[in-house]
Amino acid sequence: MSKKTALKMTALAAAFAATAVPMTAAAEISGNLAVSNMYLWRGLNISGGAAVSGGLDYSHESGFYAGVWTSSEFLRSEYDLFAGYAFEAGGVSVDISYWDYNYPENMGSDVEEVVVGIGVADFSLGAYIGVGEVGHGNGATDNENNYFTVGYSYDKFGVTVGTWDNEVDETNYTHLDLSYALTDNFTFIASKVVAADDFALGAAGDSDDAADDLQFAVSYSFDL
Template identity: 45%
Template sequence: MKSKYVSAMKKSLLAVAVAGAASVVPTTATAEVSANLGIASQYLWRGQTLTSGGVVFGGLDYEHDSGFYAGFWTSSEAEDLGIEYDLYGGYAGEIGDLSFDIGYVSYWYTVDPGENIFQEAYLSLGYMGFGLDAFFGVGDLGWGDGKEKNKDNYYVLSYGYEQFGIAVGYFDTDDSDGQYTHLDLSYEALPGLVFTASQIVDKKDANTDLNDNLTFMVSYEFSF
């Protein structure tokens, strides 16, 4: 399962040779449509547990060989927000060993959709197993009279080696008392079968509603 959304982005990264693209014009253009399904023992989002039980999730991706992509992702439950569905699009590619992905995502929920909706712009960079992901809040949180500007940002530094992964995430909320840092460790026992341990390692004393217990999750995802 994705730590909220990052893995869906990474899965959409395309092996595009950007260097020299200006001088090489392909004679044909191709595109690929793929789908994915998965289950998880819980919904783990940016170091937070959003469900008390398991979830089913899946998505559909369109990828063009130029590097542009678009997709849809949904989950059976997200805390008290009902069913979640995300719409995203962007451009991804590689320059030598450096991979990049830049795009935009909109999060929607079936419970009180006028209040529980927000958007982010994101930038992902990868190099020799290291990853840096940044999500920047844009637009408004919700709509209508109760809307307010989305000033929340989220940053992740990660490293993967064979089946093992480690990630440190920092949630920079507009409310300084809500800021926190979490650490995730993961192990892919089989293709698509991932075990994750997550721990919030730093938070403001005023953020008493944030559960900082050690959290474990097992997920299985496959594409077709």
């Protein structure tokens, strides 16, 4: 699941402080493309190889924005629809958005979230609250997946701690991400799961091995 690059979900909390300020232009449409050696999603490598992603974003000086993001990696594709509102008050930036994640080859995984981000100076907080249902029809289940982040950025460096909280299954875990932006387009992220329930990492293979693995992601992105 995903924002705007293949590494977007791990980097999103650190970016809230920057994105929460309304655009100065009356309205703007922008696009982006990114290539990554993996799809790093909330501390886990969920792809079988490299991922290519891209998006289109509309933003207005009022703070409203909307867009679409898509990714194609090994065995499946994804497209996400999102809309939100961002503003700044008293040195605090706030970003509230709705995300609809869609997987054409596996519609049983389709899911929705409400995302709230708060940024103060170089610090950021993020809450990704599951809403609606996972999947569609008779097989759908209540979406009780929540994810929370705390981030700090300094110059080209960033650190994010993320916690996955599933209120139904014992699939909770916490990960630590360290990032370095070599340029505006070239980013490195090292990610490590630091605590997890026994069943938490089943999607990433053997939970013990996954918890021991240090993930290294490299992404190159550019604006269209």
